[in-house]
Amino acid sequence: MLFAFSSSLSYFLSPRQVLLKHPAPGDIFRLGGIVQVGTVVKGQRDDKPYTSFRITDGQASIPVVYTGILPDLFRQGQGVVTIGSMAPGEHEFIADTVLAKHGASYMPADVEQALKKAGKWNPKFGPPPNAATWNDKTPQQIEAENQGSQPQ
């Protein structure tokens, strides 16, 4: 019972939880996780623009289809919460709403660029590295530190 109470306090289900629970098609719930890199496809369906992508939690992933305007922070490799229901018969989630989930890191653009150049981080593949490696270093220091060791 405590577990049920606890899970009802959770704002969203992860793909793994959805595959375990098998919500009935049409039941509205929230599906959250990371937008899987390389799965975002934009197209037209019935004259309406739509976006499809997969939401993953590292263990399982579920294809999502969404028709509408994406929030500014919607990015591959970043957190997202979608509201909608499973399509009948198909293993596909039809989202009515897409919310971007922001990470806990606060970083200026030049530091992000420096981490990228140094090969220490690609935002597409998850959260930034250990904060101690960047939170008080100048972009030049960050670039200089790892050049050569991890060329990209």
Place this chain on the structure above:
Amino acid sequence: MESPLTQNYAADTGIVTKPGGAGAWLHRYANPGRFQRLVTPILPWLAGFALLVTITGLIWGFFFSPPDWQQGIASRIMYVHVPSAWVAMNGYALLAICSLLSIVWRHPLADLAAQEISPIGAGFAALCLITGSLWGRPDWGTYWVWDARLTSVLILFFLYLGHATLIRAFDNPQHGYRAAAILGLVGVINLPIIVFSVYWWNTLHQGNTISLTGPSKIYITMLWPLLVSTIGFYATFFAVILARISSAIMEQRTRVLLLTSAENSGTVALDTPS
């Protein structure tokens, strides 16, 4: 017979009161008297410090800190949002300590402090909710969601409002102090829920950025204005609270003096010209 505390009050005010009647509960204001002597001289300095540091922190944060690479300038809302959240939560912890002092030791200053903290705490909680909402629209894509973090902070706001209402709801203030102190203590359970909500449950709200034990996930040029702004918000909170407690003490003293003089003169006319 006068208690030493009554004599203390008499020395404070130059008024010797009769035992019994209004005089019997005068002794309670002995400690508030010491509070007044302590607070009155430092209050202008604290208020000036609060104003200066808050303005410095906010100007630094709004105009001289780098925007976040993803959120852009919307990230600067944190220089108001985060300090107000911290003050709202620790303000409630302070309210709970006052409630405990009130229930266990019947400390009269604690009752006054609790009475003056809750409206101000509600203000900081509201500021936190409003700024968070304004940030949520561009960055999440929504003003509000019912996730565990947002909901528990909304509950904090309602606890403050409930306390502020309850403590003023009785003709006999002692009844209000008692009831509000119980509410204040029960509400403490909400504090760990706010803090750990982002780890116990899946929430739309992100996890903690600032860490006291490990490296903080925030760049140093954003961390400094955030810390300065936080010190400013705390100083503002304490300056306002102390000023309010001080005037609440004066208000009670005035009431007691009026009661006493009415008792001594045998009339109840409070506006008799002298």
